[in-house]
Amino acid sequence: MKNVYLAAPFFSDEQVARVESIEKALAQNPSIGEVFSPRKNQLEQFEYGSPKWASEVFKHDISKIDWCDIVVAIVDFTDDNVDSGTAFELGYAYQAQKPIIIFHEKDTILNIMVSESLTSHLTTPNQVEDYNFNELTKIPYVGKVI
Secondary structure: OOEEEEOOOOOHHHHHHHHHHHHHHHHHOOOOEEEEOHHHHHOOOOOOHHHHHHHHHHHHHHHHHHHEEHHHHHHHHHOOOOHHHHHHHHHHHHHHHEEOEEEOOOOOOHHHHHHOOOOEEEOOHHHHHHOOOOOOOOEEOOOOOO
């Protein structure tokens, strides 16, 4: 079973609903061990938005990317843009040679830095639930890029 870091924006009701659907799909997937979702780990012991909070959340999230076997990233954000935090997490994961599974539900264009770094491109929560994270079958992104 693989441990997952779930990179995603969670700044609007739509984004939270999307993250929750992927958290649920990962929880139902038999090839998944633990899932770390930054949305659920905001280190409430620190004052939200404070320099200490920012520093501690950053270090904690980086440690969890180091810990995980695979990064699942939700790239749906605004128009054709990926959330900047998610983009950073993807770059860090790629440099660390972690397999990257992209969840891309909207019909938007992907940046080539995302499309070329991924192991698999999934578009529905059911695909996430059914994907074998132990085998990591390659599913390329087929679509427009910028």
